[in-house]
Amino acid sequence: MIAAILARVAARGALGLPRTAVATGLAVAATSVVPWWRRRSINGRVETEHSRFIAAAETSLDGFCLLDAVRGPDGGIADFCATYLNRNMETFTGVARADLQNKLLSKMLPTTLGALFRELCEVVETGQPAREERRFPKPEVSAQWVRYQAVRLADGVALTCSDVTEAYRTKERLERLAEFNDSIFQNAPFSIFATDPDGIVSAMNGAAEKLSGYAREHLVGKASITILHDRRELEARARELSLPVAVATDGFQVLTANVTEGEMAEHEWTCIRRDGTRTPISLAMRGVTGATGELSGYVGIAVDVTERKAMLEYVTHLATHDQLTGLAGRAHLQDRIVQAVERAHRYGTKVAIFVLDLDQFKRINDSLGHWAGDQVLIETANRLRDAVRSSDTVARMGGDEFVVVMEDMVSLRDIEHCAANLVTRFAPEMTIEGHQLHITASVGVSVYPDVHGDARHMLKWADAAMYSAKENGRNQHLMFNEDMLRETADRLSLERALRNAIARNELRLHYQPQISLTTGAVIGMEALLRWQHPELGLLMPAKFMPLAEETGLIIPIGEWAFAEACCEGQQIREELGMDLTLAVNLSPRQFGQKNLLQVAQHALRLSGLPANALEIEITENTLMVNSAATMEMLENLRALGVRTAIDDFGTGFCNFSYLIQYKVDRLKIDQRFVRLAATDANAAAVVRSIIAMSHGLDVKVVAEGLETEQEMRFLVRRRCDEAQGYLISKPVPAADFGGVVRRYMTKTAASSRPTTARLSRLA
């Protein structure tokens, strides 16, 4: 208000303004010039003007004062004298008005006058108003930051001051905040871009420069953010979001299509750097609205996801691929089959699925150890990879089962050819740990669309065909046919039934006597498992043991057999009053059972069978799986007093060094050798040397599967110690065992040529 009046006054030009104070009656300096209000009073308006001026000045929120120039002898301005100060000037300076009135400016502002004084002089001399903001020290001026305006008024100035301290503080605070924000923005570890509503880059930080390869001055205010995008990717995204064509052609609209106010919309893109290289990024965008609520632009945060992507790919690979062989895993295979079937459906081609299983792989694993088994699997994977085209899929289903998926097949003849090729890939021997291994494989094949069914069934059909190939004699391929389904179903229902066999009390043990070939007396028995199947009748171990091993059911079944054999065996011993040995079979897998020792101890305690009457039969393979745990278990069993026999000797990979190393009590020659030895010179030589070496090691030899007198004569002549076989008796239920033994003894005793005599004569 005052400033406005003054401006008006100043505009009127030199009115001959007074060197006196206003007429507050406080002080009126002598002057030769008539004061302007007096002159006005001549035309009668002066009083009104004056009181209006005073009222305005006194009520103003600004400080206001009139300063007259005080000139020195040379006519230059030496100081200023305050001729009028309004009330607010007191608040401003913190000094009473009376103490300032008619005071020289140099007295009022002794320390800070300098620059202000020069400015005021200039205003007086040039007539140019000055407008300034200045900081004043505390005791002289109570306000710290003052904005003042000086206007020439006659030979002096009218000075308006306002306290802008608070505004300055706020400004400083805001500046610091802005600086802080800017430093966060600039140094953020992720790239930040800001754009206007049309996508033109309005700001970007250091990380954004590094990511894009563009410096700020290249993009800010000049280019759209879409310069960093792949056009085709934006177009593809537009199609994905079903955006109208018009929108799709504007890349930036695609970029912000999903961006809603206040929320980050994230999407992965390829960032094309300035040098043309590409990197995957994740870009989170959000709209920014101004104070009035309208969209003022966008902020995007971009993160380079190369590493994350690589990590994800690695983890996905781990999850979907077999670690040992690097082949696709089961889940991945399923996807591939689904895709292959879809494509074949579309293009009218065929997909062939080959399920390949190594023959008797378990034996390699059991006899040469898991490390060797792993090497065989790795070599198998390599051979299969070599046998297929790069577009085919090779997967490992687990264990020794592999699957090959071939697409774009045209004729069944080609498919048969490929299957045969897979089988012959195994003809060359594998050298594993110095062993020459002759590995064979059985292959089952199913073909889409010849066999209708979804992807899952394709595998099932091929699997059934593979089982049939095995049953057909292994080392061959078979194409799936409907009959095989029945076999699969049989196998599945057998497995279901076996799971319930113990609970339903369907398992039985039969006992086969063992005799001494020197005395002819019955010296022991072997417990042999049977399954009384509700529909199929009495099943032999060959029918269900492989299934039990495969499914792990061998553990509970073996545990049951152990306890049952000890109980029934002890009853037989008591009934006959004979000190017979009881032999129980244990498969290698049962040695993986941690509590096997407790199972044995419990069975012995419960049955009352002396530990030294118990003999466990293990195969060579159990010995060869040289795991510390297996050996420790054998040692612990032997420590109880339990004896050990090697079953089926001559069929595994075992050699005599193991027998020396792990002192066994008996060695059972496999029935195949017993059968052959009577007629075949080579087999006879093998049996002879087994017997000779065993005797050298103080190990008793038992002949298995003794069926004929001729075999018996041969064994006696070769000084084989003991025998068991149909010639003496078939395995019988415990209840019949006593009868069998008594009949055998009466027969030999009644015979004119008692067995003992007969045997020694033969020898």
Ligand code: C2E
């Ligand atoms: P193994 O231990 O070698 O048992 C001898 C097998 O030869 C028995 O077959 C027996 O019935 C048969 N056998 C005995 N004398 C003759 C003969 O003169 N001629 C012919 N042709 N065969 C004869 P089985 O009972 O079918 O048992 C087969 C295999 O099943 C056993 O071979 C053994 O490895 C396994 N097994 C049987 N019971 C058990 C068990 O309780 N636990 C475990 N882990 N395996 C068992």
Ligand code: MG
């Ligand atoms: Mg046996």
Ligand code: MG
């Ligand atoms: Mg045997």
